[in-house]
Structures are given as structure tokens and as C-alpha cells.
Amino acid sequence: LIGGKSVLSENLLSEIDGNVYRISGDSREKTALEIAKKIQELKPIKTIAVVNGKTGLADAVSIAAIAAEKDMAIILSNPKSGVQDSATFLNSIGIEKSYVIGGDKAVSNSIMATLPNSERISGLNRNDTNAAVIKKFYNNSNLNNLYVAKNGSGAENQLIDALAVGVLAAKNNSPVLIVSNKLSNRQHDVVKSKDINIVTRVGG
Numbered sequence: 412l413i414g415g416k417s418v419l420s421e422n423l424l425s426e427i428d429g430n431v432y433r434i435s436g437d438s439r440e441k442t443a444l445e446i447a448k449k450i451q452e453l454k455p456i457k458t459i460a461v462v463n464g465k466t467g468l469a470d471a472v473s474i475a476a477i478a479a480e481k482d483m484a485i486i487l488s489n490p491k492s493g494v495q496d497s498a499t500f501l502n503s504i505g506i507e508k509s510y511v512i513g514g515d516k517a518v519s520n521s522i523m524a525t526l527p528n529s530e531r532i533s534g535l536n537r538n539d540t541n542a543a544v545i546k547k548f549y550n551n552s553n554l555n556n557l558y559v560a561k562n563g564s565g566a567e568n569q570l571i572d573a574l575a576v577g578v579l580a581a582k583n584n585s586p587v588l589i590v591s592n593k594l595s596n597r598q599h600d601v602v603k604s605k606d607i608n609i610v611t612r613v614g615g
Contacts, residue, residue: 414442440464440487440496447484447497451504458483458508459501461526463517465490469537469563470512472573472589476558477548479581483510493522501527513540537562538595545586545601553606555585560613562589572614587613 412419412433424431434449436442443464450456460478462470464487471485478485486497494501509526511518514533523529532547534540541562558580563570573589580587588598 413446438489438496440489440494443485443487444497444500447486448500450482450484454482456482456484456504457506458510459486459506459526460484460510460512461486461488461494461518461522461529462512463488463490467513467517468567468570469589470517470540472563472570472577472587473537473541473544474510474512474532475574475577476580476585476587477544479578480584481548488518488522493519493525498525512544534595534597536595537564537589538591539597541587541589542595542597542601545588545598549586549605552604554608556580556583556609556611557585557602557605557607558587558611558613560587560589562591564591569614576611576613 412423412431413435415435419433434442434445436445447456458481460474460483462474462485474485477483486494486501488494489496506527509529511523511526511529511531512533523531532540532543534543558576560573560576561569570589573587577587588602590598594602
């Protein structure tokens with residue numbers, strides 16, 4: 412169960428068979444940190460992706476599949492305190508590369524400067540940032556699958572489909588394209604540059 416009791420009640424424990432345990436913290440940033448610690452137990456983390464923990468859900472969704480594929484931890488940055496909640500942990504495990512997802516209004520340059528070997532991946536909006544992520548990490552001209560889901564610009568809860576498909580996309584080494592009613596010019600250019608075997612629509 413990911414999140415505290417106010418998000419996911421204790422009643423769920425009795426509804427799910429098997430060994431069930433909870434990963435949570437006092438805030439969303441600390442919950443993300445606890446997830447990172449669990450990843451570290453399974454395989455040493457060398458790369459992190461940092462997104463705005465308040466307004467950066469679309470950016471988190473854009474990087475989620477590649478993060479799962481490449482064993483990255485997604486660290487949430489607080490607009491006021493940055494990655495302060497995660498700093499001690501990150502310093503202790505020797506991060507080699509940090510990707511900041513989103514523009515400097517999402518994660519400021521001063522916060523970025525505190526991260527080891529940091530690189531920003533961003534665009535003018537969430538769609539362009541999504542395109543930049545795909546261009547950066549999916550270098551092959553051939554894609555077996557492209558998962559297409561809403562970008563949440565109409566309502567943030569529309570992003571849930573893109574979030575849910577992220578691990579499946581990782582298993583298939585395929586990106587998630589988040590869209591509004593049409594592709595942005597940058598997304599259009601990225602899609603046109605690929606030979607895509609299957610396009611899978613996620614959601615109604």
C-alpha cells in the first residue's frame with residue numbers, strides 16, 4: 412500500500428490476499444523517499460529523476476516508465492525546501508546522475524544545483540517535456556509500442572491512466588505519450604522520427 416492511512420485505509424489489508432505492507436511517510440516527499448529506500452534494498456540506485464512534488468505529476472508520469480526500466484528513483488522536490496527531505500539518503504548512496512524533469516519554475520536552478528551531476532529535461536509545457544523525455548531516452552528509430560494517454564491538462568485525475576500503464580511500458584521498453592486533443596509540435600516531431608509497430612490507447 413503506497414501512502415498513509417488517510418489515503419488507503421487499514422480495511423484494505425483484509426481485502427488483499429498475501430503478504431501486505433505499507434510504504435508511507437509524513438508527506439508525499441517522504442513517501443517517495445521511502446519508496447526510494449525500498450528500491451535501494453533491491454538494487455543500488457545510481458540515477459534519480461527529480462520532479463516537482465506539488466505540480467509535477469505530469470512530469471513524473473513522463474519519466475515513470477524509463478525510471479522503472481533503468482532502476483531510477485523518482486524524488487519529489489518541494490517548492491520551498493527542495494529535496495531536503497531526501498538529501499541525507501541521496502548523499503549516503505552515491506548518486507552518479509540526476510535528471511531534473513520540467514522547467515525552472517517546476518524545479519528551480521538553485522535546487523538543481525544541489526543535485527549531483529544534474530541535467531534538466533524540459534519543454535515549454537507538459538507535452539513538450541514529455542517529448543523531450545522520449546527523445547532523450549528512446550534513441551532507437553524503431554519502437555515496438557507507444558502508449559498514449561491523457562495529459563491531465565483538463566483535469567489532473569486524467570493522468571491516472573498514464574500512471575497505471577507506466578510499469579507495463581517499462582516492461583516493453585516503450586514510452587508513454589501524454590496528449591491533449593492533439594500533439595504538440597515537439598511531440599509530432601518525435602513521433603514522426605520513429606517507426607512504431609503498435610500504438611496502444613490507454614483509457615476510454
